[in-house]
Amino acid sequence: MSRVIQDFTTTVPFWQPRVTPIDLDDASKEQREALQVTPSNQKVSEYVLVLARDAETLKKRTPLFNAIMYNRGGMSRAERELSATGASVVNHCVYCAAVHASRYNQLTKDVTVMERVFADGATAKLDVRQSAILKFAMKLSRTPPEVTADDMQRLRDAGLESDEILDLIMSTSLFGWANRLMHTLGDPVDQSE
């Protein structure tokens, strides 16, 4: 038996599905399209093979995800990873937090920010701009969301422009979506087994 990981980590675990992934050999045309399976791309994760059970939504979700996380302009890639991690901490999606915290570390070459986020959450000691972004992301991730005009003002005071705040809203909200799939449809498990 593999061990389910409970604590946040930057080592990306395995994801063990709670719903049976589809068999790629039996996939319908629509499912193959949604999976973006091509002769040169036959490698599909179990997570995506679970989501292929709703091919219509998966097909729309993948390009939307990429546009929100990787489009040019606005807030930096690293800061989008910070907001994604903030949401993942609130929703306790250990797998999502590992993927996006490790991307943040790769982009910034600085592991201290994520160490503090994992240890202290919204009260982590960060610079003014990082702290404003993290607090906003974590409050927007509650149900109902707890963001206020004061949180918005803190972002402005930290120097964020409107287009950057828009990217912060989109990337945080996107993880309100991703966390609710990944954390509920599977378990993060140890890779050592």
Place this chain on the structure above:
Amino acid sequence: MTVFSNTTVRCAAQLDANHPLAAALEDRSAIFAMTEQAQDAALRPRNSGGLSHSERAALASRMARLNGEDSLADHFASFLIDGNAAKIADPTFDGASNPRYAALIRHTDLVTRDTKSVTAADITELKDAGISEDDIVRLSELVAFVNYQARVCRGLRLLSDVS
């Protein structure tokens, strides 16, 4: 369709082409167009499986309400919902004597309000209520999408108020 007629952008009623945020929204119009397409895929798919369009609209309205997004909730409630499913939109309705509704509602509310507390047992509970694995993923995408959309709405309204 302009970015200002998008369902998700319309949650912030004051946003129009004259608003200071207009240019930033226009730059991201593809994101909002894809959001609208994802909404159609989650709420009104061609293949709805075991979750009818009525049940999806009612669950979406319920989740928008739980997130404090009343205009979004009213929008989804305005979709054609058949008599039986309409009750689901009321956050105080727990499914009563309909075990399938009770299972769908319990899971929708839990994942919406308290994602972190969901365990493998909650997925088992859906299976035990006779919900197929395909429908578990369909329900999960619907719940996840509406929770995304409700947050975009909240953020846009706050940003457009202040700017």
